[in-house]
Amino acid sequence: MQTTFSKETYIERRNRLxxxxxxxxxLFLGNEESSVNFKDNWYPFRQDSTFLYFFGLDMPGLTAVIDIDQDxxxxxxxxxxxxxxxxxGSHPPLSDLANEVGMSYTKSKSEIGSFLTSVRNQRIHFLPPYRPENLQKLAGWLKKSHQEIHSLVSVEFIKTVVSLRSIKSEEEIRELTKAVNISVKMHQKLMSAAKPGMKEYELLGLVTGEALSLGGNVSFPPIITINGxxxxxxxYSNTLVxxxxxxxxxxAxxxxxxxxxxxRTIPVGSRFSDGQREIxxxxxxxxxxxxxxxxxxxxxxxIHLLAxxxxxxxxxxxxxxxGxxxxxxxxxxxxxxxxxxLGHMLGMDVHDMEDLGEEYVGYTDDLKKSSQFGLRSLRLGKELEKGYCVTIEPGIYFIPKLIDQWQAGNLHSNFIDYEKLAHLRDFGGIRVEDGFVITDTGSKILGExxxxxxxxxxxxxxxxxQ
Structure with missing residues (x-):
């Protein structure tokens, strides 16, 4: 199989770790196939991103171990x-796969449990399991309950992985640029195809097909809606009006x-109304x-508060x-x-490394997430570093039920004129978003x-x- 990067890249990443x-x-758990509605009808396989980062092998049924003490x-x-x-079809032997990413030792996955038992006097580090099958594996191998597994997750391992994956190398930025350029073509397709009378699901089909036709897939379930x-x-059932x-x-x-x-937010017709242009x-x-x-x-x-x-x-x-x-x-x-x-980290996951926990990816021991409505939804708060890739996505949303709740409680009436707000109850919402890489002195937009x-x-x- 073809790995994304060279053998030397994966070796260097593991050595730094x-x-x-x-x-x-x-202990690194790769993902398994997952069934849709019967055993052999599988969802499209998606490998664990941290496994990909350190081992580069994009196939199910793999687990990896690094014994640092024994090297x-x-x-x-x-x-x-x-x-x-x-x-x-035929796959390369496991030994060939290991060699592709600079590893010499391979064993049957049936031997993992006995190995982990043999190293029980050492600290076994593992990351939070987000797949139920991986939680079950850990519980069986380590002879612990599911609740105990969650309490044994290695925070040290999480923080180290986050520190490594957060800084994108030049070769990673090239891969991100490929993904963004496909995303641009998907948006161009929608912006040129959308017309009054169409269904949202027709546009969903167009943009998903564009991603697939260019060798990719969607990076998350698309949001395509007149109810912004x-x-x-x-x-996706609404008709464009x-x-x-x-x-x-x-x-993508x-x-x-x-x-x-x-x-992007676009007019269904040829131009925005004056009110839409203002917002x-x-x-x-x-x-x-x-x-x-x-x-x-x-x-x-x-930066979020500035926006x-x-x-x-x-x-x-x-x-x-x-006021x-x-x-x-x-x-x-x-x-x-x-x-x-305002935005989030971008990488192999669209909300990069979110499976490891926002408190570790977007925050620090000294900077904690806010409990304030709105601000508590900020996924990234910490200091930016060169090599971070982030999104910027401000928006304005008029949500009738939320407006009614705040107005009924006279909430923030010193700062909000509810009478003048009344005519915008059914306005909808507007959001724009792009991805950026942090450079030495500023930032650069990703892709075209x-x-x-x-x-x-x-x-x-x-x-x-026309």
């Missing part, structure tokens, strides 16, 4: 039987499993403000917000309109830029509607 952890046994690396798995090759005020809307807006938040996962994630420009101003602030050494939480302040400024100009805006943002009044975080300014978006839509 061993040096940072220092001692003990590191031994072992790949566990089984060669296919003749009967299995009838259905799956629902932040993660995966219902002139005068409404269409929000598309989706991206490349063949190497690096992810793209782009959002779109407010969101766009927050986007540009946040992008300009991206650089090493800056706390992403501060929130910019959104509040625009809403105050429309008469929807009022001291610094105090309004500090108290979270703006979260009636911007309920989520996709039109985002109002005039450029409307020019595309005018050609599409």
């Amino acid at each position: 061993k040096k940072m952890i220092g001692s003990g046994v590191l 031994i690396e072992i790949l566990y798995g089984d060669n296919l039987t003749v009967e299995e090759t009838v259905w799956q 005020q629902i932040l993660h809307n995966h219902n 002139g005068g409404k807006m269409l929000l598309g938040d989706f991206g 996962e490349s063949a190497s499993h690096y992810a793209g994630d782009i959002t 779109y420009q407010i969101v766009l101003n927050a986007y540009h403000t946040a992008v300009a602030a991206l650089k090493p050494g800056v706390m992403f939480k501060e 929130c302040r910019k959104l509040a400024e625009g809403l105050k100009e429309l008469g929807i917000m009022k 001291n805006l610094d105090e309004a943002v500090n108290q979270g009044a703006h979260a009636l309109f911007f309920q989520c975080g 830029p996709l039109p985002i300014e109002i005039t450029d978006v409307e020019n595309i839509r005018a050609k599409a509607i």
